[in-house]
Amino acid sequence: MPAYSTNMRLKFPIVALALEIITIILFAVFAVYDDGKTWHSASHCGSELTSLLTSPVFQDVHVMIFIGFGFLMTFLKRYGFSSVGINLLLAAFGLQWGLLMQGIWHMDHGKIKVNIFKIINADFSTATVLISFGAVLGKTSPVQLLIMTILEITIFSINEHLVASILKANDVGASMIIHAYGAYFGLAVARVLYRPGLRNGHENDGSVYHSDMFAMIGTVFLWMFWPSFNSAIADPGYTQLTAVINTYLSLAACVLSAYAISSLVEHKGKLDMVHIQNATLAGGVAVGTCADMNIEPFGAMLIGLLAGVISTLGFKYLTPMLASNLGIQDTCGVHNLHGMPGILGGLAGVVAAAMGKKKNATASMQAAALASSIGFALVGGAITGLIMKLPIWGQPPDQNCFDDSIYWEVPQEEEENEGSLVHADHSKNKAEA
């Protein structure tokens, strides 16, 4: 390995503070509170109600972003601080940046009017980054990830504008513009950052009992609040209710198929935590695009059932192949949770539109939206990966991948003996040599 410096002492504070100060200046110039003159008229009951009504959905999405994604990635045995901590960092910066990037497409007299819907959408934009983070988890520095955040959200907002305003495609639960986009963006970055030294695995690239338990906190919160995610920007009333019900049922069916296939493909019929933590969520991804369409409850359940099967099989068979044959090292298997189910969701939307399940939706525009999302992801991810690959951002050497102690002060473990309190320090030494 080249002797990269992983010391973040100046690089990271300068990058983080500079980005924040630039962002604050942009907010000072462009951002104002929404005075509600536009959105009041949509409500029967006046502004007081509208702003309050939306807030539970906002909080549900917020929980998915910060607890859901953050804890889902804590399954690695020595990477919990980074998983939940860097998730917080990226999402906190990303939501500010997303507010700006999405806002510039909807300016009003040169101003971005901030309201509840805008901050829900800002949270959404960060989800793309957190998905991509899963693909490169354990192999990137905080500075690299902040760079990824800026670029991925900027490109996301272009694709989102194209899909929603130009193509006028439906993607209420964002199977295409968030999940497929985030997954393929991350896989492109992972491909560019390919590490031959990790070809034969890494001792820290795995879970322990308690880290799997922490990850289940993330899984279950994502699973529970996915109906809010898929319905957050749906038209209030019947349409929104449809999105809630479809997502609720798709996820429920997906759990059964994920468990069944996990048992079927594993040693002696045992369940595998990786599948349970991830594939049970594929139903939420896959029903996203047509969540607000009249696909009927059983239609949603079929999508969920299929998503659970595809996702579990992907973890078992496809991820190892991608790593060994294509050089795509996908730490969290985002291809199985977000990539393939996202494409499935996009295709389901094409079929549903062709069957007339949603007024004004056309199959061709749906297909174009899917192609656009994957295209922007692959090209954007590759370019971003090349920038991240510059050897100045403090990326970890192979032997220190998947180890918090390279970027965090890590306490010594209680189970270690007095005489052997050297593990954490030892790994520090490796990193700083």
Add this chain to the structure above:
Amino acid sequence: MPAYSTNMRLKFPIVALALEIITIILFAVFAVYDDGKTWHSASHCGSELTSLLTSPVFQDVHVMIFIGFGFLMTFLKRYGFSSVGINLLLAAFGLQWGLLMQGIWHMDHGKIKVNIFKIINADFSTATVLISFGAVLGKTSPVQLLIMTILEITIFSINEHLVASILKANDVGASMIIHAYGAYFGLAVARVLYRPGLRNGHENDGSVYHSDMFAMIGTVFLWMFWPSFNSAIADPGYTQLTAVINTYLSLAACVLSAYAISSLVEHKGKLDMVHIQNATLAGGVAVGTCADMNIEPFGAMLIGLLAGVISTLGFKYLTPMLASNLGIQDTCGVHNLHGMPGILGGLAGVVAAAMGKKKNATASMQAAALASSIGFALVGGAITGLIMKLPIWGQPPDQNCFDDSIYWEVPQEEEENEGSLVHADHSKNKAEA
């Protein structure tokens, strides 16, 4: 022990997929979205608001079912994967089955119209199964538990219909139809599945420090959202507010009495985590039936205070007696958290009805509802237990009870030495011998 096969490779996937496919077919035949023609009229503000308004309560109940019940049971040292994972499996299947079973009593032109209230009630129906799961935790296979789920929810929906529509009894927070029913159903199953080999305990039937911490996640989420549980189906407005306040105050009073009694009965006045994790919730159970009645704030607090005392004493003295004298091995002590407090709640409802605290409620119908709930539970549980006892469902041998590694791939622990990475494999070998 007979040489049961605990290999789930074919049994579990076949059962799980078959159940899910049958369920999807039934949904295709019977389930449609509620077009709101009925429930719109109840609202002052139109359909948009009604569907949104209900959703925070739905999400609170959802959190109780999946995080609350799931993590509450993770206190066992080697059974966390099963507790939270099988909880997810049973609830995901149960909510679909519950939607069907509850729906057939309220068909409209031969269709079950799915809406927010129906999915809240579907979540409720799964709570009965999760309570019973606590009684047999660690001693049953996933296939056995899926069978229990079908039967318990089917019988629940009959009793619920009887109590609500025939007897017209009040049970807004479901002390009787969920808590007492779920507890006595589970105890009946546990009695039928009695394992003499566990008479002297089992080394894995206990907690470790971190597993107790995970369980507190479940406890606190249940505790916090119980006001939503008890008010979810109350009439909006004053009645619902009453249910929230009564539950909030009953739970608060219950914490004080549970802590006090725990300290009083334990070695040197120390607090016992089993009591704190469970008995602090008994106030929510016990105030359920009369949560929406005018029992006054201090009445709710008295119920909570008493529930905390009864529940803690039950854990300390009654559970060991039930195990040694009656052959009822109640892993989580559901008799103390749901059984006795559920009966207390039912009796409180009888008294409150007799005192005229709720319009149209009569003491005799309340008493009949309590008797019906316990009767259905005991008979239904006994029959279900006999079916579950058939030696073909992959139940674990005694020595592998309370151990995830019999049904799960369990990672090796970080604290184990390189030379002794045999613990998990060793326990696997025992199970598969």
Add this chain to the structure above:
Amino acid sequence: MPAYSTNMRLKFPIVALALEIITIILFAVFAVYDDGKTWHSASHCGSELTSLLTSPVFQDVHVMIFIGFGFLMTFLKRYGFSSVGINLLLAAFGLQWGLLMQGIWHMDHGKIKVNIFKIINADFSTATVLISFGAVLGKTSPVQLLIMTILEITIFSINEHLVASILKANDVGASMIIHAYGAYFGLAVARVLYRPGLRNGHENDGSVYHSDMFAMIGTVFLWMFWPSFNSAIADPGYTQLTAVINTYLSLAACVLSAYAISSLVEHKGKLDMVHIQNATLAGGVAVGTCADMNIEPFGAMLIGLLAGVISTLGFKYLTPMLASNLGIQDTCGVHNLHGMPGILGGLAGVVAAAMGKKKNATASMQAAALASSIGFALVGGAITGLIMKLPIWGQPPDQNCFDDSIYWEVPQEEEENEGSLVHADHSKNKAEA
């Protein structure tokens, strides 16, 4: 050490039950359900909506109190049971006591009318105690802490009444009346309870890997729901939305500065979990007083940025100085999370009022409110500390500080060898000697 008895067997149950029974009697005399005659008129849509609308905010605040504060304090390696368990005890008692103490200032025909706003405010009042708990964490007995709860909430309600009704100052997010008050009250108590024996640290006054992960659950839930905290009692509509947006943005900016400064001041640029767990929240505290003012989004972000810097530097440099020079041993560093950011919030309110950012707010009344809050805190905390210092409340000897096993039955650890299952018992012996 004097031979204190730490045996809680009679003291704790008697105190806890006596307090609860007195509280129930007071509720029986004074508390009734709010019949809504007052608050209905405020709503456009009738009572049904109003009571429902408020409940998601109530639940968010509830989560912050019980999960947020509870888990935030679980970072200590051997003090997780106490952190989350005693947090539950104090908050459960505190909310009942707070309902009474706040209610007596707003009686209606001699009755306290309980409604959603009153129970949100009751939750708020407990936050002061939980902040102070952080300052004395690990060094106090449950009985001492119950005494602190009564006195602190009683004094809080006087100061709150003074600030809100006499001074008519603005403090929507309670930077002054909760955060600064709670912090300086706790620091005054900690000063009075100064333990010279802990001058050189304590082996249990630190974290382990998993305890830091549990603490992050608290951090992230506090971080996510802070917009609800700061907007819970804001006027519905535009004002409430402003409070949500300001808090959301202040917290996001605060994350960036807390991470940057943590890296800047730590060994080799590494991040320190103590800073991440705490300083990322300072933006929520500091923006509290002017959350509902027209400070513009960038103004909120500047406040958050500054709070993150001050808080992180406080943890690094000020806390050790306070301990060594002033005898203030602040276990959780509440001075950095609640104290200084609370003062910053109060001062920001003075400036914003002077700039006319809030109708009817005056700089002088804002300044008086800040001074009053700190004054009541310091005097009230000192008196409370003196009462807590009486050697009859079962406080732990120095060597048993920061150790659950003195007040809890603690399970033996899985990683310990069969032959050495003596650790927990050993520490018990120390405590009881």
